[in-house]
Amino acid sequence: MSREITIIALKYNPSDETSKPRFAEYKLPETAGMTLYIALTKIKTTIDHDLSSDFVCRAGICGACGMIINGKPRLACKTLTSEFKDGKITLLPLPTFPLIKDLSVDTGSWMKNMNIRVNSWIVSTQKTDISKFEKKIEPKVAEDIFELDRCMECGLCVASCSTAIMKENFVGAVGLNRVVRFSIDPHDERNDADFYELIGDDDGIFGCMSLLACEDHCPKNLPLQTKIAYMRRKMVMV
Amino acid sequence: MKIKYTDSLIIGGGLAGLRTAIATSAKGLSTIVISLVPVKRSHSSAAQGGMQSSLGNCIMGEGDNEDVHFADTVKGSDWGCDQEVVRMFVQTAPKAIRELASWGVPWNRIKKGDREVVINTKKTTITEKEEAHGLINARDFGGTKKWRTCYTADATGHTMLYAVTNEAMRLGVQIEDKKEAISLITKDGQCFGAIVRDLKKGGLTAYVAKGTLIATGGYGRIYKQSTNATICKGTGHAIVLNAGGYMGNMEAIQFHPTPIVPSGILLTEGCRGDGGVLRDKDGYRFMPDYEPEKKDLASRDVVSRRMLEHIKKGKGVMSPYGEHLWLDISILGRKHIEKNLRDVQDISKTFNGIDPADKDKKGWMPVLPMQHYSMGGIRVTPKGESVNIKGLFSCGESACWDMHGFNRLGGNSVSETVVAGMIVGDYFGDFCKKNNINIDTKMVEDELNKQDDYLNNLLKLDGDENIYDIKNEMRIIMQNFVGIFRNGKDLKIAVEKLKTLLQKSKNIKIKNKCRLLNPELEEAYKVPMMLKVALCVAKGARERTESRGAHHREDFLKRDDKNWLNRTISYWKNEDDLEPTLKYEKLDIMKMEMPPAFRGYGKKGNSIENPISQKRQNEVDKITKEHKGDRYELQEKLMPYELQEIYKEKNQRLGDENE
Numbered sequence A: 001m002s003r004e005i006t007i008i009a010l011k012y013n014p015s016d017e018t019s020k021p022r023f024a025e026y027k028l029p030e031t032a033g034m035t036l037y038i039a040l041t042k043i044k045t046t047i048d049h050d051l052s053s054d055f056v057c058r059a060g061i062c063g064a065c066g067m068i069i070n071g072k073p074r075l076a077c078k079t080l081t082s083e084f085k086d087g088k089i090t091l092l093p094l095p096t097f098p099l100i101k102d103l104s105v106d107t108g109s110w111m112k113n114m115n116i117r118v119n120s121w122i123v124s125t126q127k128t129d130i131s132k133f134e135k136k137i138e139p140k141v142a143e144d145i146f147e148l149d150r151c152m153e154c155g156l157c158v159a160s161c162s163t164a165i166m167k168e169n170f171v172g173a174v175g176l177n178r179v180v181r182f183s184i185d186p187h188d189e190r191n192d193a194d195f196y197e198l199i200g201d202d203d204g205i206f207g208c209m210s211l212l213a214c215e216d217h218c219p220k221n222l223p224l225q226t227k228i229a230y231m232r233r234k235m236v237m238v
Numbered sequence B: 001m002k003i004k005y006t007d008s009l010i011i012g013g014g015l016a017g018l019r020t021a022i023a024t025s026a027k028g029l030s031t032i033v034i035s036l037v038p039v040k041r042s043h044s045s046a047a048q049g050g051m052q053s054s055l056g057n058c059i060m061g062e063g064d065n066e067d068v069h070f071a072d073t074v075k076g077s078d079w080g081c082d083q084e085v086v087r088m089f090v091q092t093a094p095k096a097i098r099e100l101a102s103w104g105v106p107w108n109r110i111k112k113g114d115r116e117v118v119i120n121t122k123k124t125t126i127t128e129k130e131e132a133h134g135l136i137n138a139r140d141f142g143g144t145k146k147w148r149t150c151y152t153a154d155a156t157g158h159t160m161l162y163a164v165t166n167e168a169m170r171l172g173v174q175i176e177d178k179k180e181a182i183s184l185i186t187k188d189g190q191c192f193g194a195i196v197r198d199l200k201k202g203g204l205t206a207y208v209a210k211g212t213l214i215a216t217g218g219y220g221r222i223y224k225q226s227t228n229a230t231i232c233k234g235t236g237h238a239i240v241l242n243a244g245g246y247m248g249n250m251e252a253i254q255f256h257p258t259p260i261v262p263s264g265i266l267l268t269e270g271c272r273g274d275g276g277v278l279r280d281k282d283g284y285r286f287m288p289d290y291e292p293e294k295k296d297l298a299s300r301d302v303v304s305r306r307m308l309e310h311i312k313k314g315k316g317v318m319s320p321y322g323e324h325l326w327l328d329i330s331i332l333g334r335k336h337i338e339k340n341l342r343d344v345q346d347i348s349k350t351f352n353g354i355d356p357a358d359k360d361k362k363g364w365m366p367v368l369p370m371q372h373y374s375m376g377g378i379r380v381t382p383k384g385e386s387v388n389i390k391g392l393f394s395c396g397e398s399a400c401w402d403m404h405g406f407n408r409l410g411g412n413s414v415s416e417t418v419v420a421g422m423i424v425g426d427y428f429g430d431f432c433k434k435n436n437i438n439i440d441t442k443m444v445e446d447e448l449n450k451q452d453d454y455l456n457n458l459l460k461l462d463g464d465e466n467i468y469d470i471k472n473e474m475r476i477i478m479q480n481f482v483g484i485f486r487n488g489k490d491l492k493i494a495v496e497k498l499k500t501l502l503q504k505s506k507n508i509k510i511k512n513k514c515r516l517l518n519p520e521l522e523e524a525y526k527v528p529m530m531l532k533v534a535l536c537v538a539k540g541a542r543e544r545t546e547s548r549g550a551h552h553r554e555d556f557l558k559r560d561d562k563n564w565l566n567r568t569i570s571y572w573k574n575e576d577d578l579e580p581t582l583k584y585e586k587l588d589i590m591k592m593e594m595p596p597a598f599r600g601y602g603k604k605g606n607s608i609e610n611p612i613s614q615k616r617q618n619e620v621d622k623i624t625k626e627h628k629g630d631r632y633e634l635q636e637k638l639m640p641y642e643l644q645e646i647y648k649e650k651n652q653r654l655g656d657e658n659e
């Protein structure tokens, strides 16, 4: 038989002067295979039309739905309600990112700044003739780049990082991982000194205190600590 | 009044919109891209399988070229496509993929020597050539003669979208996320921009532009069950409809056989490719009864149809989310699954708590055919401009350009987005450059006020309808009456019911009166938009009394080239109409490079032939027979088409010297 679950969510609309942060409590019957996406959709369409959250792909692919779920930063669409034995789930918006409303936060602006900060693109003086053969790449190298390219800018590493909470401009594991990604890409002409220019400071590679929370919470299981350590070794030598 | 000016306004930041933005900013035009969500979360990121492009690098792609890709695409479309557009597309696709490689997409690369693959459920060894080592690899996909689908594991859309966004950022394209276009600014058949709602604060701003391009993706969410992201609601189509713009072939909707229930997340075709089977509530493998030859591996539309037919016979499995069938890959064994179908396992474990490698029934995954892709869309010329609104362009899934006709091939869609971004983006840029507009601020102000009043009035409505119920009902109607199997009776009911819902949506009541961030208010203006799109689909389907590609009529089982070799145009004649007006655009067989014939799969002899097809075929045969010269010259003789010179260039391939 299905049980009843309780979802407690922070409600607050900063753009409305009369709004005060409060917790709303919702009770609903659990269905087989229910995810927090299904549960919140049910709440939004039947109990509280005013609840805001960010779901796009609802498949754990796009990185939109990060929340603090019973104290841990996680993707809500990939979280099953059945995991919580007492049937009580408390939801808070991700910290560090500006709150839009309730569980919806502005990850977009933060990620945009990070992308610009670390020049998150291929830098090359070569002009590609697109009707001719592509540059050959060792299969293993392509796979290694792909591994790091899997980051979906969900921001869970940022939300779980002590440095990021204290330092507004810290690029986070997501930013440092991105730099490593481009540094191993044969299409990119930047050298270590160029990357040092971008991240060789306390808002970059030297801000990380190696507390490992980022890697613990990364839904893509990216080897963030190893990669950050690798980058730090290189940057110290510059 | 808040007004923002730009040369090019691009609505939608998926692959199509962002690649267009790169084209316009390369021309020195100021460019703004707006998107409902941070652009890297656009639905393009969900594409898994890959991108079609006839590089012909890998051994199983040997001999591939534009001609083969062209033929596959035209057959796939069931001859509903614009063949000139398909030519533009296949010629540019190899360039698109090479460009993407230079922007950092880590395409899977070929390793020389032997490797083991599974072909027709049998383990086979193939040997990659020495000179291909390090070039872009490709995999097999449905409906293609060669292995042509290039990929980055199962996250192709993700890596493509990141590379294109990064390049757009490098060029300084202004990307504004959490912004929604809610109407177009038009006057005397010309578009001057859009009214945009800020989804972070709730306010309205007029974006005035020399040219406006819509790249808002598909409209799958009008269906109860869809593989599409929650944001694929067709609002981009609706704002064009509201401005009087034409849609093309809106009834052409693709359904995929094996999304998982209830989440609708896609499970790749590879499950069945490797030997997995479908089962019913009794655990019975039913596909061989329907399709003795191809069984579970018949084409997407055929399998989807058979599955529903079987459920209608009472063989579906009941669940809290409705009926479904099972997909069984447990028979492949744990070792195979954990190596070759890792992601299927991950999805199934996470979302359904089922490990598909578990023996027997325990490992079966619940599946049901669901809406997957929108072939129809904003009807545009080969240059991407709306056929009836000047200064308005569209590309990507939102457009009916029209290279997919009534069925698109897997891997051809992400490919279309970037290719169209290149080609249409260039034409669009030229238009913006030439078009010096005189802005009539009164007109801008009028449209802004109109939308402002509209939202205020929605809040004031004091009816007894609930917008969530209306939406839910619409999605169920689409699911049940405008689905995979269609017939005149159901479609008639659907159109009438949808009309009633559209009427009802004017008689709602919104509880929360907040004008700024109010999810209920958002539903209140979006649902009528979705209803208009749904009505175009339903009415188009009702009138089309034939079966073509994914459009299947139980009461008209044949493809009818005599009467229906045309494109449905739907539009809103008067603002207050409750249904679209339809008309038809004829396809000219005498201009086709490949006149209508048998697709090579599906039932043979299942079409009503047009005598002109044979006449044109004879002509084509004659030209081909008498032709002296290479395949490029022959193509030019058969069906000349216009394309930018840089994109028309010959594509270099291994073995070119043998041609």
Ligand SMILES: Cc1cc2nc3c(=O)[nH]c(=O)nc-3n(C[C@H](O)[C@H](O)[C@H](O)COP(=O)(O)OP(=O)(O)OC[C@H]3O[C@@H](n4cnc5c(N)ncnc54)[C@H](O)[C@@H]3O)c2cc1C
Residues within 6 Å of the ligand: B011, B012, B013, B014, B015, B016, B017, B034, B035, B036, B037, B039, B042, B043, B044, B045, B046, B047, B048, B049, B050, B051, B052, B156, B157, B179, B180, B181, B182, B215, B216, B217, B218, B227, B228, B229, B231, B235, B236, B266, B372, B373, B395, B396, B397, B398, B410, B411, B412, B413, B414, B415, B417
């Ligand atoms: C699960 C799945 C897997 C797929 N796999 C493949 C595959 O392997 N190969 C393949 O070729 N195709 C695949 N497809 C299809 C392909 O992914 C899409 O057709 C393609 O990515 C669409 O790209 P687009 O740029 O046209 O639109 P999208 O990527 O959908 O982008 C639309 C953009 O428009 C914005 N937008 C929408 N409405 C508004 C509005 N009113 N105002 C402002 N902005 C708006 C959105 O925010 C978004 O940025 C798949 C589709 C699905 C559902």
Ligand code: SF4
Residues within 6 Å of the ligand: A150, A151, A152, A153, A154, A155, A156, A157, A158, A173, A174, A177, A214, A217, A218, A219, A220, A221, A222, A224
């Ligand atoms: S590194 Fe991991 S946790 Fe951080 S943004 Fe990328 S995917 Fe999310």
Ligand code: FES
Residues within 6 Å of the ligand: A054, A055, A056, A057, A058, A059, A060, A061, A062, A063, A064, A065, A066, A075, A076, A077, A078
């Ligand atoms: S909604 Fe996309 S990851 Fe959760």
